[in-house]
Structure formats: structure tokens, C-alpha cells
Amino acid sequence: MFNPRPSQVEVLNYESGWMGVSAVPGSGKTHTLSSLAARLIAEDRLAEEQEILIVTLVNSAVDNFSSRIASFLRGVNLIPGMGYRVRTLHGLAYDIIRERPDLVGLGTQFGVIEERERSRLLMSSANAWIRANIELIQSLTRAETDASTPRFKQEERWNKLVVEVGSAWIRKAKDLQLSPAQIEEALSALPERPWVVDLGCKMYADFERALRMRGELDFDDLIQLALEAIQRDPEFLARLRHRWPYILEDEAQDSSRLQEEILRLLSGPNGNWVRVGDPNQAIYETFTTANPQYLRNFLRDPHVRALTLPNSGRSARRILDLANHLIEWTLEEHPVPELREALAPPYIFPTPPGDPQPNPPDTPNNIYISRKRTSDEELTGIQNNVQKWLADHPHQTVAVLFTSNSRAFEFFQNLVQADIPCVELLQSSAATRDTAVLLHHILTFLVEPTNIKKLVSLYTAWGKFLDQQAELNQNLPVPPEIRQAAAKALAACNRPERYIQPAAFDDWLHDQEPHLPPPVLTDLALFRERLAHWAQAVSLPVDQLVLTLAQDLFSDPAELALTHKIAQALQAQGRFNPEWDLRDYAAFLQNIAMQRQKFLGLSEQDTGFDPDQYPGKVLVTTYHKAKGLEWDRVYLTGVNNYDFPSAQSFDEYQSESYFTEPRLNWVAEALQRLDAVAQNDLAALFMEEGPATQEARYSISGERLRLLYVGITRARRELLIFWNTGRRKNCLQALPLAALESYWRSQMEEDPHAPSA
Template identity: 50%
Template sequence: MTSLRPAQEEIVNYAGGRMGISAVPGSGKTYTLSWLAARLIEQADLFDDQEVLIVTLVNSAVDNFSTRISGFLRDKGLIPNLGYRVRTLHGLAHDIVRERPDLVGLSDHFTIVDERESQEIMDAAVASWLRIHPEFITDWSAPDVDLNSSHYTQKHWIDLVDSLARSFIRQAKDLQLLPADLQRLMQDINEPHPLLQLGLEIYTDYQRSLNYRSAVDFSDLIRLALLALQSDPDYQRRLHYRWPYILEDEAQDSSSLQEQILRSLVGLDGNWVRVGDPNQAIYETFTTASPRFLRDFLREPDVAARNLPNSGRSTRSIIHLANSLIEWTNAAHPVPELRDALTRPYIQPTPPGDPQPNPPDDPNGIFIMPQGYEAEKEIESVAISLKRWLPEHSDWTVAVLTSRNERGAKIVEELKKRDIPYVELLQSSQSTRSTADILAACLRSLADPGSATKLQDVLKRLGRIAAGDDKAMVNYYRGAVALLDRCPRLEDYLAPLPDSDWLAALPSDQVADEVRQILADFRDRIVRWQKASLLPVDQLLLTISQELFTNAPDLALAHKLALLLERAAANHPEWQLIEFAEELSSVARNERKLPGFSEEDTGFDPDRYKGKVVVATLHKAKGLEWDRVYLLSANNYDFPSAQPYDNYISEKWFVRDRLNLEAEALARLKALADGDLEGVYIEDGPATRAARLEYSSERLRVLYVGITRARRELVVTWNTGRRGDSQQALPILALQSGWKGNV
């Protein structure tokens, strides 16, 4: 075993009661908590039917804890897999409900819908609601938005209503409110707000579909676990006895329901250790989690508050930069409400003689770019830097971190174009996006058969598949596209009369036989696909795919995409090919996850990919570290600071008054639950402004997470955005004076 630092030693000597631990990035909290679990199993005189319960955030952490604890127990001469249980919150909730489903009105054979099935149910509920309420989009659209001329805008609205409804349902379940409860609360309201009505009606439809399947979703599982504990005090006491020690990891991401479940299991006299870093609470936007639960716990009078302040992950300069962000936020942020977004303790380097010493310090290893790039130029600049840097650092790990999956996909495309080896940690893989992209192009062309531009677009993409790295074939396809561009009438190419065949009339001495054959084969394909366009869209997609792809992975992806469109067709019977093409394009742009084709988080080890560029979102990067990190898009759109000139991703351009509809709906839902009628009837706008503060606070923490992923070198760049009006993020501007450099 590695020796412990003094702060770690104090924690593993814990004997009982309640203890809260603030652990800085790289402080070894998993190692410390695992050691504590092993020591308790060895020394706490547990009975055979008792266990130490460890609750963590993701499945990869379950495996990590189990492996470490087993190793420590083996070193102590104990049986490695006895005396403890490691669960995610969902896993724990499942254990509680599965043991006594009768307490919450479920049969012994209840099922849990996965993400894919939950999304299918939600898609159907949203589509049904929008068909009944077409006026909703009109009423809430910005005055200058032309809804009749843009399928793209309609698709945006469907996605927004889906996201709004999902957030509403998640929050309602966190408040332990079922549709019937909301209906009862709304009886006293004369004219319910349209957003409340939307949430209630879609929630009712969604929950009815779950009940029809005798199923629950993951949010139900947590809600029902608490209900089971509250319904039967004897059951609660049995579980309290079974788990006399509860160790909670990643407590900064705890939700109200999670805290209530664990408090119920711990009881008034139980033993509870909560470990987390409030500065790394970055999931509030997507979940009902909040760092305030851990912060409040640390201030409770019967809680022993401890710190894990030492970290050997990063150089002293990178540590100083992260600490400077905390200091600036606390003391100098221009918005007082944001000054508690980050909190102490500061990160401290490891002491002399520590088994995990900090990397040798190099202040020149931090590069904060003062000038902003155009959006595409930023990606190009980073790729050029990597191309130059990688050959001399093949034994280093390196990552490019970005805020959104779509941006990550563009980075991957640039790396691939420059033959730079890469690994993806994004919402969908490059192969998925490529498959979706070419199939979307085919549907766009079939939807508009008179468009020469769309037809050429399909041929270009076919050329990339067929030619591969064959330079001669690449040139032949380019020649075919150029010839097609000069075709005066598409019908003379696709459906020629005997005396007007454009392809046959091309001079043989001016057109290579290979080019002529490419155009002939392409015409045959397009004609077959046009005839097949009368088929249901999923069958059409499979027909096209069988001609385009030959290897099993691509065909499997195409089948998955066909199922996606089949479901969309059932939910939107009015859709034409252009809408289905846009659905595929959303996958190709990495805006939508394709269920079943992203690997579950089963543990990612950056050290396995030395000499390759890992492309990840900042959220995916949490818990990981690399020798060199590129942090992109550090502008006031990705990292706003509640300034008058900031823009916010949740305030959609197509919504009137740039309202954040999710924030407006959730604020009214919480007011309804609290019996606050004034909050229910409040005018539109205040909730949007409050959400700006919450989001800006979270983005400061996301920035902190990004900085602390770097071991030895950190490169921070920013771009001026799609419209060219974005500015450097305010916190980066504040930190910049200490570090100058060039990529």
C-alpha cells in the first residue's frame, strides 16, 4: 500500500458519526475512501449480515471502488469481496424497491425502461401534444421567425419542447409530485400558465405510457425508493441495520431525493461520510443536483468537516492558476451573486517526499491566447499545433476539451483530415456521424429531385466512400462531380429521351471511361432510390444503405438509424423526406445521441492513449487528467458571467423575448409545489434572468474543472463565435495577465 498523507490519515482514522470532506481535484479521494471502507470492514466488528455501503455517481466508479477495496482487503488477509456493497444511486434505489415492490404499488415483475425506450415514449407524448396544440409554437415564437419556410426551425421547436417536458418531469418527480398531485394543486389556479399546462399534460401522457408497460423510469426508481423507506419504518430500520456505515462519493452532485434517501438510511444515530468538491458541481443544468446540499451538510453542527487539500496531479503553475480563479471569483467578480460559485479550500501541492509528487514546474507551460480566432480558424490552429507537437511527445497524453459535442465533432474532422491520431469521448462516434451524414444527403436529394446541387452533394459523399485513399479514384469522382455541375437539364441525365441523353452525348475523347462509368452507375442508383421513395422511410433508408455499405458495423448503424426514423414517422405522420433528413442531420452534427451506440461509462484511462489526441467534452473529462490540455471556446457564450453583453445557450433565438422556457416552466412548478401563488402568476422574464446567474455560476465551475484536467501544460483559446461578436470569457481575461504565450 502507498503511504497516506496527513489529511488522508485523519480521514481513514474516522471512527463513526457524520463527516464531510471537501476534496480538491487530484487529491486521491477514491483511494482514501476505499482505504477507509477496507479499514471499517477490518475493524468495525460488522456482523455477517452487515455491509459498508458506498454510493457513487457512475458505473465506472463502482468498478473502480470495488477493485480498490478488494485489493486493500486482500492485502489485509481478508476475503476480498465480502463486507461491502458499491452502488450508484440508481443501483441503490433498485435494490431498495426490488426487495419490497409492494410498498410502492409495483408487482414483483416490474420493469425499468432504459434511455432509448424512455426517449421513444417522450417523443410520442411531445408529438401528440404539439398536434393538439399547434398554437403553442406560434404564440411563443419570436415575431421575426417565419415558421412556414423553415423545417429547421420546426425541428428546433420540437427539440425544445422535448427538453422542456423532460426537465419538467424530472423536477416534478424530484419534488415527489405525480400528475394527479399537480392536477390537484392546479385546481385552485384560475388560468394556469401555458408552460405549466404543457408540462402537466405531457407528464400525464408520459406516465400513462409507463403505467401501461408496468414500468418505471430512472427518476421513478429514486422517487419510489424514498417512498418505500417512508412507507414502512420496519423496512427502513432493517436497512439501517444492514448498512451501519454509508460512504458517499461525489456528494457535490447530490440531489434532494438522494439526500433524503441517505438520511433515511443513516437515521439519527448512523454513520455517514460524504466526500466531494463543490467546485466540481457541473451537472445542475442537466439534472436536479446541486452543490448546496454538500455545502449545507458541511456546516451542520454535528458534522466533522475535513479537507483533502493536497494534489500531486498538476504543476505548481497550473495549481496557482486554478487557485487564482477561486480567488478572483470570491473577491473580484463584478456580479456579487456569483462570488460564491467557487469556494475554498485552495489546492495545495503535495508535501516533500510524497509518493505522488507534482510534475516539475514550468510557468511557460501555460498558454492563454489573447487574440480571438474565427470559429473554424480556432480548430485549425489547434490542429496545426498538435501536428507540430505530437511527434516530439509520443509518450505524453493530450486532450482537446470543448463545451459541446457538435464542436468536438468538428475537431475530430479536422484531426482526421490532417492524419492526426485521435480518440473520441463524445455523444456519438465519427463513424455514426458519417453514416448519418451521407444518408441525410440522400434523403435531401430525393426530397428535392430537381436540385442539381443536392444531387452533386450525394455524389461527393459517395466518392469519399468508394475512393477511400485511392488518389486516382478521388480525381475521377471529382471529375464526375464537375461534369454533373455542367449538366444543363437534370432530366436529360436521369430520365433521358433517346435523342437527349446527356451522358451518352459526352465526347469520348474528353471524358475518361472511369468518369463515365461513375456517372452511369450513379444514375442507376438514383433512379432506383427515386422509385423506392414511395416506401416507408425506414425501408427506404435500408434500401439505400444496402447499396452504400458492405461492412457489418455500417449496416448495423444504418439499421439503428432506420429504427430512429421509423419511430419519428410514427410520432410525426405529417413529416416529409426533408424532415427525416433533418433528423439524420442532427445525429450527423452530434446534436443528438443515437441510443445503443454510445459505450456506457465503464472507465476511460487516458494513459492507454499516449501519442493520440483525446477529444472530449468538459463534462466527459471530469475525473480524468492529461499531460497537455487544450481548452477551447473560452468566450462569453460558452462561459458567460452575467454581463449585459453575454449570450446564453438556453435562450433560443426563435423564442420570443429570448426567454429561457425551461427556466420559466421550472420556476412556476417549484412555486406551485411550495404553495407560492405569487410565484405561479409572476410575469415572464425573472426566471430567465435568475437562470443566467445559475448557469454563469456553473460555467465558472466547468472552467475550473477544465483547468484542473492538465498535468503539465495548458493551452486556452477562444473564438468570436458564429456571428463574430463573442468576446473572451471574463474570468479568462482576469487570469490572462500572468501568462502570455503562443500556441
């Protein structure tokens, strides 16, 4: 039974018009918005052909909203699944285009390119641009970097930079609704152009040409073309407005210009549009075209009824105080005036007495801010601390948050090696990587079947996989001493072919019978059977080879579906890299396994995650992935002036290319010049380099303030904040953390035992 708070009641009393809601972390916005949707349906406000349209950010939120609305409707004896449609923005755009593809010049069979394939096209275009501009790249590379860095490392850095600039240029151009031809026409009178402009133009043209050849769109095209469709046909727009008389928008702080325009048009000037979000939790601006200013402006519109959901029962009061002080310090004391609006009210209030979600009680020392540590000391200290804590709190939840996937994965591996119970939520799911690891070992072995090291590695990976499967099915795994003895025996086999394909009177495994225990012999015999089966499939095309391996290895539908996705990815790689052999495909799988390749699988970790399902285990993830989640105890890592800069003269920025001369944020420099093209201000193309980088510093620093705020508000009962000196041991404590530590110590000196107000 949902018992709304007074502030939630205000939202639920919505009748019509435009309404904006600022919702603090843990305020129950999803529950409130779901209840509002169910109420509008239950009050019979909709005609038979009409729906409530709910637009949210990610697929897992779609499932969350759908299930909550269905639950509310069942509670009033209505049939769930009717009268509402929940979509991400991309899902909504797809629906619009699918209904009238002719309005934007598409046939009915258009496809949408997958993100990993988009990355591959960009990399191919980047490589072509680099090959055509070797002298320019050499002139832009800092001399000391050029002299001290191996050639392959230089190429790797430039590849990454060129892809980043090109990808950002394409995304921004589509947000500005500029085609490659329109940009070229605007630049046609110029005798020359800055190199970042040349790069952006060429990669955009290459990318669009490749998409057209494939008959596909990318996700940015979906948004742009959906807007064009409803702009071009007033009758189509009128039909959609009638179909969706109420629009409820979640996570509106992450809205982009085009998203706002689409929903504004669908609503109409006299329509019903509710936008809910928290500008203080806008943490995707660096990666996307999202900007929290759109929601802020909407809330200030005199035609909008602006409300707040200020109460949160998620965190202990001291933790709420710390989050609120970060807002207050930013507003009033941040030394950089340009950052004083990065965070803003509403402040978070605890829930009122009698609330069904009371705040967890404060305990002594439930907030800890660490001393200065090296990078290694930070990881070791957290590992030791969380291991001790788990022993005393087996039924509570705990998370360790990192700013990067690579460092998070390093820590996760440390926990695994120390036998500390753990689970991770990183770039690819554990299921994806485990599958990729095993397939990588099989393909590597098939390339060199007589290489004893690869044979032993495959046996070890296969044994680990079988043991994991046994545990999942609540069966006993093979004892580790048997696996170890078998691996040791294999490693001593000087002619692997005698084991893999023995002759009638020359069988290595038969010769081992006097020396190895029966369980070891049985395991090695079973492994040999699998090797023979896999070897028979080696002549198949790589996608069919992987699917054959899947049928041999997996029975779970999700695992088979995941392997099918991997097979499709390998097939696509082969289509565009006809020279690839099994070595190359094995390397591709290794990239997935080692977090170098983004590849979403089909496990719970990719579609939704419930921390309360993992008590007594350490959850390892990033700050960004943690958004929307909560744990009893949270460790924040890396809160130094590199990962959390504050636009100070001594700060450094990951986005600024240290290997170039000058050292600038080339993505920001490129996008500023693209804005100049859009505004037909061609003189601005040749403005001095640097101001765009400085503006980007403000933007990044503001977003990192919000990221710290998000991290703090993930904690229910206990919060531990760590910082380190970085790889070069020259990083300092982040400026906002220093302010929080000073505030916290003053609070403890006043009354170390009193709960916060």
C-alpha cells in the same frame, strides 16, 4: 502500495458517525475512499449478511471503485467481491424497489425506459402540444425571426424548446414528489394558467400515461419510489440499515434533494455516513436536479466531522496557482455579488516533499492565454499548434476541450482530414457512429439499389469499415489506390443493375476485365457478393434485417452487442411509427452518426476511459466529459462571454430563446411556477416574467465558473486557453479569463522563471 498523505490518514482513521470531506481535484479521493472501505471490511466490523454501501455518480466509477477495493482486499489476503456493494444512485434505487415493489404499487416485472425512448415520448407529446397551440406559438414568435426564418427551422426551434420545458418540468415535479393529478388538483380553481404551466402539465400527464401503458418507470421514478418505499415501511428500512451499516458517498457535490433524503434515511440519525466531493466541481446543476448546496450545508452541520483533502500532485504549481486565483477572484472581486460563492475554499496545495505523486515541474511558458480570434481561427490555430507539439511529444497525452459536442465533432473531423492522430470522447462513441454510418449506407442503398451515387457511397463506407477492421486485427488494409479505382469505376457504371444482378451474357464487371487491375476486380466482386446477400434480407422486419447484416459484417462480441442495441432501437421506432419505411430508419441511423441522437454504445468510451492509453494522439471531448480525467497538455476552447457568461449586461445565454418575444429562459420561468404550485402560492403563477430568467443567469454563470475551474485542473504540465468572437463575431473574452490573464501577466512580470509557491 498505498502510502497515504497526512490529510488522507485523517479520512482513513474514520471510525463512525457522519463525516464530510472536501476533496480538491487530483487529491486521490477515489483511492482514499476505496482504501477506507477495504479497511472497514478487513477489520471484521461486518456480520455475514452486512455490506459497506458505496454510492457514486456514474457506471464507470462503479467499476473503478470495485476494482480498487478488490485490489486492497487482495493485498491483505481477503477474498474480493464480498462485504461491499458499489452502486450508482439509480442502481441503488433499483435494488431497493426490486426487493419490495409492492410497497410502491409495482409488480415484479416492472421495466425502466431507456433514455432515448424517453426522448421519443417527449418529442411525441411536444408535437401534439404544438399542433394544438399554433396561434399561441405564432404570437410568441418574434416578428423579425418569423419573417427571416424558413418554416421548418421555426418548427425545429419550437420543438426543441417545448421538449426542454416539458422534460425539465417532469424531472422537477418528480423531485418535488408531485404527480400530474396532484398538480392538476392544486390548479383546479384557476380559470386560466400561464402557457408554460399548461405545457408542463399536459406533457407530464402524457408522459406518465405512456409510461403506465408500457408498464415502465423512468430514472427519476426510481429515485422517487425508492424513497417512498423506505418511508412507508419502517421494518424494511430497519432491515436495510442493518444490511448497510456504513455508507460511503462519492461525488456528493452532485447530490440531489431526493438522493440526500434516501441516504440520510438509510444511515439514520446515529448511523455511519461519509460524504466526499468538491462543490467547486459541481457542473451538472443546469441539466439535473443536483445542487452543490446540499453538500455545503452538510459540511456546515455541527454534527458532521468536516475534513479536507487539499493536496494534489496532478498539476504543475503554476496551473494550481491559476486555479486558486480563480477561486480567490470569485470570492473577493467578482463584480456580481450573487456569484461570489460560486467557488470557495479549500484551495489546492501541492503535495508535500517525498510524496509518491510529486507535482510535475513548471516549465517556461507552460501556461498560454490566446489573443482574440475568430471561431475559425481558433480551430485552425489549435490544430496547427497541436500538430507541431505531437511531433516533439509522441509519448505524452493531450486533450482539446469544447463546450458543445457539435463543435468538438467539427474539430475532430478536421484532425481526421489532416491525418493527425486523434480519438474522441463525445456524445456517442466512435464505435457507435461508425456502425451507424455503415448501416445507414446499407439501408439507403436498399431503398434505391439502382441509384449509382448511393451505390458508390456504400462501397466507400464498406471499404473504410473493412480497412479499420484490418488495422484493429493488425492486418494490412486494402491499398487506398485500389479503393479509389474501384469507386471511380463504379461511378462510371451507367446501368448499376448490370453490376448488381448481371444476366448470363450481360455482366458489367466481366466487361471491365480488360480495363481494371485484378485487385480492383477482386474487390468489386467481393462487394457484389455482399450486396446480393444484403438484398436477400430486405423483406425482413427492420430489426431482423439489421441483425442479419450484423452477422455478415461483425465478429467481435462488443460490435454484435452494439448492433443488437441499434436493432432494438429501430424496432421501438417502428412500433411507434408504423408508417416508417427504410428511408426513415436510415435517417434515424444518420442522426446517431451525426451526433443528433444520443445513443450510448458498449465501447470503452461509453463505460470508462483512460487517457494514458492514448499517448501521441489528440483526445477531443467536452469539458463535462473531461471531469475526472487528466492529460499532460490541455487546450481549453471557447472561453468567451457566450459560453462562459458572468451575469453582465452584455452577456448572452444559450438557454434564452432568442426567437421568442419576450426573450426569456422559459425552462426557468416554468420551474419557478412549479415551485409556486408546490408551495401552494398560486398568486406567484402570474408574477411578472423575467425574475426567474435573471436567477437562472446567476445559476448558469456560477456553474460556468466551476466548469472553467474543472477545465483548468485537467492539465498536468501545460495549459492553453483560447477564446473566440463567436459566429456573429461579437463575443468578448469571458470575464473570469480576463481576470486570470491579468493575474498571470503580473506574475510573469515579477519573476518569469520562478516556480510558484
